[in-house]
Amino acid sequence: MSVKRPDAAKGLSLGPIKGKFNSVKMVARKGLVSVIEYPLLVTATDNFSESNILGEGGFGCVYKGRFDHNFLVAVKKLDDGGQEVEREFENEVELLGKTQHPNIISLYGCCIYGESRFIVYELMQNGSLETQLHGPSQGSTLTWHIRLKIALDVARGLEYLHENSNPPVIHRDLKSSNILLDSNFNAKLSDFGLAVVAGNENKNNLKLSGTLGYVAPEYLLDGKLTEKSDVYAFGVVLLELLMGRKPVEKMTPSQCQSIVTWAMPQLTDRSKLPNIVDPVIRNTMDLKHLYQVAAVAVLCVQPEPSYRPLITDVLHSLFPLVPVELGGTLRVMEHASAACNSS
Template identity: 65%
Template sequence: MKLIFVVFLLVLYVPIWVSRFCSVGAVQDPLIYFISSPVSSPTTSFIPPVSASMTAFAPGTLQQKGIEEEHKKGESGKRMVLLLIFICGALVVVVVLSLLCCWNRYWKLSRKRKNARCSDVEKGLSLTPFSGKFNSLRMVSNRGSVSLIDYKVLENGTNNFGDDKLLGRGGFGRVYEAQLEDNLRVAVKKLDCGSEDAKREFENEVDLLSKIHNPNIISLMGYGVHEDNGFVIYELMQNGSLEDILHGPSRGSSLSWHTRLKIALDIARGLEYLHECYKPAVIHRDLKSSNILLDANFNAKLSDFGLAVADSSHCKNKLKLSGTVGYVAPEYMLDGELTEKSDVYAFGIVLLELLLGRRPVEKLAPAQCQSIVTWAMPQLTNRASLPNIVDPVIKNTMDEKYLFQVCQLQVITSPYLYFNFLHPLFVGCLFKFEIFIV
């Protein structure tokens, strides 16, 4: 900046230099001054005055006029040269100033990027270049909203992705527990991005989770790319997925009636944020018990946003049918009509899982399956038979009054009557849950 200021002062002084140079050049030639000046003599001249006709033809007078004309031509030439010099000098100064401004801007930007990289390193996140085929992720990284974590850091943190660190398996990959710098424990989802669908889901999840921040939605810690694998790094949820607890070896014994209501409320809050608060609204498209993670205090958070989509008509019409059997809304399966209500239907299925302790679809025989909705719906509206179908783990620990309210909520999320999260009946049921839990 100081250099630019000095050059600017030089530009201001150029006209002064030129004006002084012109004034110096304007001094009369000594010879002309000598000829044109009268010669004074201390003595009186006795030479008679010359007549006007003789003066006109005097050779000295003609010589004086010729010298004056040549002097004028020389002066005009000097002025032209000085004008050209001034214009060229001004152009040079403008070019120099422009270059200095560009250099100053480039220096500031490079310094800002360097500081950002240093900040990420101080947080314990190693940044490296990544594959050019993940184009949308380059934009995410440039915005600085999510950190690109070096593959070596992930490899060391997961013990070379050993089975002793394995937390679970998914459609496109596996989830591992990892310990990064500063003893930070995270969950690392390793995805095989060899197919276009897998790569698209990976990019979509990183992009969405880098923008969405809510207590009931999983937090994105970073991501990584190595060869054909993509890595999504989440906060670690100590109690794993709701599916593992409900349908695993413990059969939901650690989930009391109160805890199950709290989990249901957390899921509803997460969906409410996606549908009503975040703009544009986001449809999860794959809400299920395996995508609901629980922390050490059984706080529930929504995860796995690979299939999620912003609620805009130009996007929804181009999507192919996706989801998990048992959780897909009937109208979406039959007509391909995707709305927020598709998530609400899946939420009702999760409520049934929490209440009944059963899977969404159960095999009765090798070629015969039964839906939890088909089996439970007739009994949910019958107060006499309702207590008999509840999960035995919580059967003797709940208040029947709240049981009927939960069933009311499950009925309105059924394909026959379900509404969105702003429906008064839905809001009223959730409000009662909140009062009971608090």
């Protein structure tokens, strides 16, 4: 079906974004959220053309949108999924509407049209971490230091949710496909449809949700959800960055193995550890730093949540391993000369 391009859409510029859309109160407690007219989204995505699909999720697709002056956005279209879609839509709009952090995706606005719901975000040029690691390039663009920078960015985003949000927020669906990368490989957390405000996490009506391979054992077995569930998922992402393997891999048609089960015995063995590192980055890092990152990952994926660190502790462990120019405290030139002198 072709949709007429409305005149209103032709003249719309989205930069600066604030003030260009009508800000209305979605629900009083949510504050102001920009509402974007449906015809503008139709025009921006070329009528939701297949060629503009950036990715697909459980309830619909994410499209690239282009407004005037080449202002690019990502448009998530949630198709009719009943109450569940409605809940996730409201949840995401509410949380992102009041969240501003360099490592959390920016919400530009939303739209309700018939049974469909739309959320408009900033566009992240390098797509998801999952695509970068497991897609056609197989992680070839991600150096050791870039991978550590991504881990640091993710930890920063989680720290904001756990420590600086009031009340704290549990993401509940942290995974490599929900970590998006901009043109400089700055990482931002996305997809807050399943996020939970701490204090509401153990209500009986909270459906068990998440993605196989990332879900913490205590949540899977007992439905017990805390900030430490996010720390477990972070540990799995760290293992993905370290080894270039997927969180769950098929061994036989009927048998799967998790990255945690497979890696755990080798992560704590210094002679075996270098051999399980992603071949793309193998032998490119200081071994001492590799052991430190492996130690952080091991702590994060402990079966007992009380043994896992707080995300703030993780952050402090990673800072010294990431070069200053990438947001950490490591001075690469000094480090390189010290390594030469010692050798």
